[in-house]
Amino acid sequence: MSRYSMHILVCGGTGCKSSDSDILVEKLKKELDKQGLGETVQVIMTGCFGFCEKGPIVKVMPDNTFYTQVKPSDAEEIVEEHIVKGRKIDHLLYTDPETSKHITDSNRMGFYKKQMRIALRNCGFIDPERIDEYIARDGYMALGKVLSEQTPEETIALMKSSGLRGRGGAGFPVGLKWEFARNNVSDKKYVVCNADEGDPGAFMDRSILEGDPHSVLEAMAIIGYCIGADEGYIYIRAEYPLAIARLKTALNQAREYGLLGKDIMGSGFNFDIGLKYGAGAFVCGEETALIHSMEGERGEPTLKPPFPAESGYLGKPTNVNNVETLANVAPILLKGAEWFSSIGTEKSKGTKVFALAGQINNVGLIEVPMGTTLREVIFEIGGGIKDGKKFKAVQTGGPSGGCLTEKHLDTPIDYENLVENGSMMGSGGMIVMDEDDCMVSIAKYYLDFTVEESCGKCAPCRIGNKRLHELLERICEGKGETADLDRLRNLGEVIKDTSLCGLGQSSPNPVLSTLDNFYDEYTSHVHDKKCAAGVCKDLMEYFILEEHCVGCTACARACPVGAISGERKELHVVNPDTCIKCGACLEKCKFDAVILK
């Protein structure tokens, strides 16, 4: 790398790639060659910078200039103006929404200021397809240190005292999990990385795999050493082609460097990793279901115990950790347990990555210390609600989580606080909603997901969620009755208490938390047959605006049930009792006079 004096880092995450960042890289290279700079300035395609809202992102080093929304057509200007003449390009710089001033240094931007990157430390800094860049940032040093200086017991003790908890959802202490797997005696053990990120709206695992695949491989090898396994598997969604390609490249490079395979670093320790593909089943995020899927079966969960640490893949002791958890391992081993446990809250140590999305200005991937408040995340990092609308709720934890409201905004985020308020950490999806979102339909949306994804093995989840969904559907169609609200709650509690796995045990959370926090929205759907947010179409009525209607009669002629009356060249009126809400009038009207309200 030393022969290059400048680097242009271009985001190669899925979001930016979808906005042609790969074409941008090609154009930048071409322009540099044209200027004869191909040998002195290097263009690197990195992993996700996190600021997806403003993508594609380009960062010029060493002068640390951060460009946003760069198009392939900007390549020429970047090379000619910035690289050759050293002049920063104002219109590509980020504009601070408060001061309206350009900011060149990303560390001074609201989006990055409060962030602290441990799991995402290399995303956006290194070329994920070159192992040398990972090594240059202390990569594989933790593995070397463990293999040469520490016993497995010492390493596990260190992990335990660091306080790292599983980032996949439940937050089980990581060191303890490793210890269980180590203590089970067997001729064969397995290390599994759970990369089956099925939570809609969460993409942190994908970004880590795309942006820093070696951090996962290194951690898996360390676990192999600690529990006494020589074989590992990454179970990854087939829907993530870019992450799969980068993992394959990383695996080959690691083997070539002797960091995977036989006798790693001359220590006598053998470890190699294979890939297993998921095929689109949310329930496979549950570890027993995941293991069945790895064995080529339907991904149905089984009752625990036995835990995978006792009997997992092919009946052997297996340690399953999620991607983000693994990305935290190497820094803890290098910087020490004390450093890690100094970050965060009393029971939740370190940082957490959140995928911030929905009605928010700065959609993206963020990493903050545990204990940061929702207000800081949504309003400081997230830049507040889109189009100046009013904040209504934030849904955390995906389909298993719940909705939190205004009154929770100052609650520090950690595992315990989220559960206490009826939600959960989950994998870290964070969807922000504004005044135009209907909470009843949001609950229905999540139930829709659960019904589709329930594996069908246990009755509470298979049948109960279907009934919950039907109740919500009735309410959204204006056919709900008061007793339905109690039915929702009772049924939800039963499903929670009696389901076999984590999916069913948490699936009623979106319903129960919205019942708790937005009960008046439910009652207005049920009693007044109104949807204040204007989302539930069946609760709205077609209405003709006096100031727009010219009396052309088109709507009356289009109406199949004769619900529209009015003379030619006079205002027409919809009779709500006859109207079947087919929408034919709205479609026919050329004057935008027909509205739904």
Place this chain on the structure above:
Amino acid sequence: MSTVKIELRKDQIEKIHEFCDEFNNEHGELINVLHKTQQAFGYLPAEVQEVIADKMRLPVAKVYGVVTFYSFFTMIPKGEFPVSICTGTACYVRGAENVLSEFKKQLDIEVGETSADGRFSLSCLRCVGACGLAPVVLVGEKTYGRVAPDDVKEIIEEYRS
């Protein structure tokens, strides 16, 4: 299973056998075999499943059970241009439903169906991880971001010509 019977050619059967052999006919590799086969054939009709079951010495019911369990596997052939609308939460709250109904209307098909001329098929998927571009639509490998119902016609036209 599907009612239309397909006659597999000899070379097609051989191809499927090759995939099974590649994974040593190991039962634990069934999902990988199915991935490979679907990649080659575009979908997994009953007849293909029978060949796999026979070759791997598995009950057909078992193969069928796995195929129908995972949403990635399909028993209906996809169109020449498969249209997928992301209905992940981020896209949902930014109006994916309206985009979906516009596609249904324009293509005159429901989700999971293929248009009569075999050119377009419509499906929903949950989160492609490009939430910054919500709502997102995929046509084949190409991603369209921040799609509004009004853009739908234009997107389809791109492939019709």
